Amino acid sequence: MTTQRSGPGRFGDLREVVRIVPVAQVISQAVVGAWRIYHPKRRPPRHTPASLGLSAERVWVHGADGVRLACWFVPRAGARNVVVLGHGMARDSGMVMPLVKVLHEAGYHVATFDMRNHGESGDGDWWRGQSPRYAIDFHHVVRHLMQRPELAGAKIACVGFSMGAWTALAVANLEPETVRAVVCDSGPTLDIKATIRRMYAAGRSRLPVEHRGPILFRIGRQAFTLASLAFLRPEAWPQEFADHSIELLFIAGAEDPVVRPDDVRDQLRWYPKAELWMVPRANHVTALVVASEEYGRRVLGLLEKAFGPPPVEAVGA
Incomplete structure (x- = not known):
C-alpha cells in the first residue's frame, strides 16, 4: 500500500527551494562578476x-x-x-x-x-x-x-x-x-580584502533589486570577495x-x-x-x-x- 505525502510536506519542500534558489543565484552572479573584473569582455581600445x-x-x-x-x-x-x-x-x-x-x-x-x-x-x-x-x-x-x-x-x-x-x-x-x-x-x-568588499558594495545599486536586501547582499559580497581573492592570490x-x-x-x-x-x-x-x-x-x-x-x-x-x-x-x- 502506497502512502502519499501530505500537502504541508510538499509545501515545505517548495519553501526550501524558494529559499535556496535566490542564494544560489546571488553566489553564482557574484563569482561571475568577480571573474569579469579580471577577465572583462574583450574589445579593441577606443x-x-x-x-x-x-x-x-x-x-x-x-x-x-x-x-x-x-x-x-x-x-x-x-x-x-x-x-x-x-x-x-x-x-x-x-x-x-x-x-x-x-x-x-x-x-x-x-x-x-x-x-x-x-x-x-x-x-x-x-x-x-x-x-x-x-x-x-x-x-x-x-x-x-x-x-x-x-x-x-x-x-x-x-x-x-x-x-x-x-x-x-x-x-x-x-x-x-x-x-x-x-x-x-x-x-x-x-587591506586588499576590505578593498574588494567595498568594490562590491560600490556596485550595489547595479545589482538586481532582489539581491540588494541585507541578507542576499551580504551573501553576494562574501562570495565576490572570496572569489576575487582566489583569482588574485595577492602577495603580502x-x-x-x-x-x-x-x-x-x-x-x-x-x-x-x-x-x-x-x-x-x-x-x-x-x-x-x-x-x-x-x-x-x-x-x-x-x-x-x-x-x-x-x-x-x-x-x-x-x-x-x-x-x-x-x-x-x-x-x-
Missing part, C-alpha cells in the same frame, strides 16, 4: 596614439607564462627618459591616452600596454594567482624598454591606476637604479622599499568609495618621502578626468624632480 595624432610603434612583449602583451611605444625626438603607464582593472590602454599626450608633448618617450585578459593582449591560462602575474607583466614591459638600444641609459617612471599602482611599485622595487619615479592613482591599499603588502630616494606620488579621489583617502594615507609611513594629492570630487580612477590640467602639472613636477628638466630639443620637437 583610443590609441593614432587617435591623438601621435606616431607610435606597436610592440608585443611576452609577459608571465608567455602571455603576449599588446604595447604602444610613443617615441619623442630628443627625449632621454621614458614613462610607462599601466591602466586599471576592466579597462584598457585607451584610458591613459590623454596622459600619454601630455607626457609626450612635455618631452618624454611614453609606453603603455593592455594588461593580460584586457584590450588586445592575450589571455592567461591560470585562473588563480593573477596578482603576481600582473606585476611580472609590468616588469617585462619595463625590461623590454631597458633593452632597446635607443634607450640605453634612460631612466624610467611608472604610472599605475588602481591595480596598476600595486604593480608599478613592485617594478620600482625590482629595478630601483632605472625606475626613479612612480605615480600611484587610486591605490594601493594595505606593503613592500618595503630598499631605496627611498625614488620619487613617489600617491593620488587619491576624495570621493572614492573603494580606495578611500584614509586607505592611501595609512601606507605613507612605509614611504615617508612620498607626496599625496587628494583630488576633490574625484571618484575611483577619475582624477585624470576631473582635474586633468593639475594632474599633468603634478606628474610632470614629479618627473622633473626625478630626472631633471627634459632636454630643450625634446620639448620643442
Whole structure:
C-alpha cells in the first residue's frame, strides 16, 4: 500500500527551494562578476596614439607564462627618459591616452600596454594567482624598454591606476637604479580584502533589486570577495622599499568609495618621502578626468624632480 505525502510536506519542500534558489543565484552572479573584473569582455581600445595624432610603434612583449602583451611605444625626438603607464582593472590602454599626450608633448618617450585578459593582449591560462602575474607583466614591459638600444641609459617612471599602482611599485622595487619615479592613482591599499568588499558594495545599486536586501547582499559580497581573492592570490603588502630616494606620488579621489583617502594615507609611513594629492570630487580612477590640467602639472613636477628638466630639443620637437 502506497502512502502519499501530505500537502504541508510538499509545501515545505517548495519553501526550501524558494529559499535556496535566490542564494544560489546571488553566489553564482557574484563569482561571475568577480571573474569579469579580471577577465572583462574583450574589445579593441577606443583610443590609441593614432587617435591623438601621435606616431607610435606597436610592440608585443611576452609577459608571465608567455602571455603576449599588446604595447604602444610613443617615441619623442630628443627625449632621454621614458614613462610607462599601466591602466586599471576592466579597462584598457585607451584610458591613459590623454596622459600619454601630455607626457609626450612635455618631452618624454611614453609606453603603455593592455594588461593580460584586457584590450588586445592575450589571455592567461591560470585562473588563480593573477596578482603576481600582473606585476611580472609590468616588469617585462619595463625590461623590454631597458633593452632597446635607443634607450640605453634612460631612466624610467611608472604610472599605475588602481591595480596598476600595486604593480608599478613592485617594478620600482625590482629595478630601483632605472625606475626613479612612480605615480600611484587610486591605490594601493594595505587591506586588499576590505578593498574588494567595498568594490562590491560600490556596485550595489547595479545589482538586481532582489539581491540588494541585507541578507542576499551580504551573501553576494562574501562570495565576490572570496572569489576575487582566489583569482588574485595577492602577495603580502606593503613592500618595503630598499631605496627611498625614488620619487613617489600617491593620488587619491576624495570621493572614492573603494580606495578611500584614509586607505592611501595609512601606507605613507612605509614611504615617508612620498607626496599625496587628494583630488576633490574625484571618484575611483577619475582624477585624470576631473582635474586633468593639475594632474599633468603634478606628474610632470614629479618627473622633473626625478630626472631633471627634459632636454630643450625634446620639448620643442
